[in-house]
Amino acid sequence: MSTIKKRQHYVWRNYLKPWSDNEQIWTYFKDLNKIERPNLMGVAQEKYFYRLVDFTEDEKVFLKQFIEKISHPSVIDLNLDYLNTFTFNEKLKESLVQNKNIGIDKPYFNEKIRKIEINLMEDAHCKMEEKGTKLINYRSLDELKTIFQDDYYFDGIMFLCFQYFRTRKMKNSVIEKFKGGKYENIMNKSWNILSYAFATTLTSHIVLNERLKFLFIENRTNNHFITGDQPVFNILNDKLNEKGNVIELELFYPLTPKYALKIHFQTEQENQFESQLADNNSIEYFNQKVIENSDYYVFADTKEQLERLK
Secondary structure (H helix, E strand, C coil), rough: CCCCCCCCECEEEEEEEEHHHCCCCEEEEEECCCCCCCCCHHEEEECCCCCCCCCEEEEEEEEHHHHHCCCCCHHHHHHHHHHHHHHHHHHHHHHHCCCCCCCHHHHHHHHHHHHHHHHHHHHHHHHHCCCCCHHHHCCCCCHHHHHHHCHHHHHHHHHHHHHHHHHHHHHHHHHHCCCCCCCCCCHHHHHHHHHHHHHHHHHCCCCHHCCEEEEEEECCCCCCCEEEEEEEECCCCCCEECCCCCCCCCCEEEECCCCCEEEEEECCCCEEEEEECCCCCHHHHHHHHHHHHHCCEEEEHHHHHHHHHH
């Protein structure tokens, strides 16, 4: 970790490349209502987005209890390891302050700790992205079926769940639910850590569900799939119970302008793996859902498509 990574992407740049050309990507900026073609380095990122923060002892106790409460039993230990890893920087700083060795170069070690605080979670997400390399390159139903044959099942689903929870859109959506309450501050401070616990827990719920189905969607029309800064989203997030909680899950993930993946639990799909040839109506539906679920950026491989959708 020799270089401080200031620009920290919450959408994987390699994922966006099928929509780009020469490292540039057509982008609709929702808040500004404008279309431009920035470089991939400049989109879906925020300075120091994953930087570690300090917690009080009471906050650490709360986080431990909260993580134990929300975690699937199969991943509680893993999630507590994440908590320890992403709060270890405080112990390093405390140890350095208490060190009485007059010969120690404290400015040097302070800079090392600062690099850890800034880079550690960003580097961890890079490792998680490596798990998605095969998945984003699937181009057929047969390739998708190898998710089992290659013993890639858990890793592939976990990659998707991390992409689902790691974004600015998801962070802001969750914090909004706690706005004005006594947990607003701690949720804001700790979301990047909690997103790990939510991601691994959702992974366990998905892989252990016997009704799990995969639908590989191919697009042969001139109306391409678009994507956004919430690349994985629940396409049924508008189906709520009386408390306002989402009650159904159907993850949609555009892989390229020509291919997309749906993960769901609908029994009307007979086989666990099926393919579907998308028509213009279904593509319009999926693309509108992408726009609805995006936070700030919507991406396409042509300017014309963004102009029409805009």
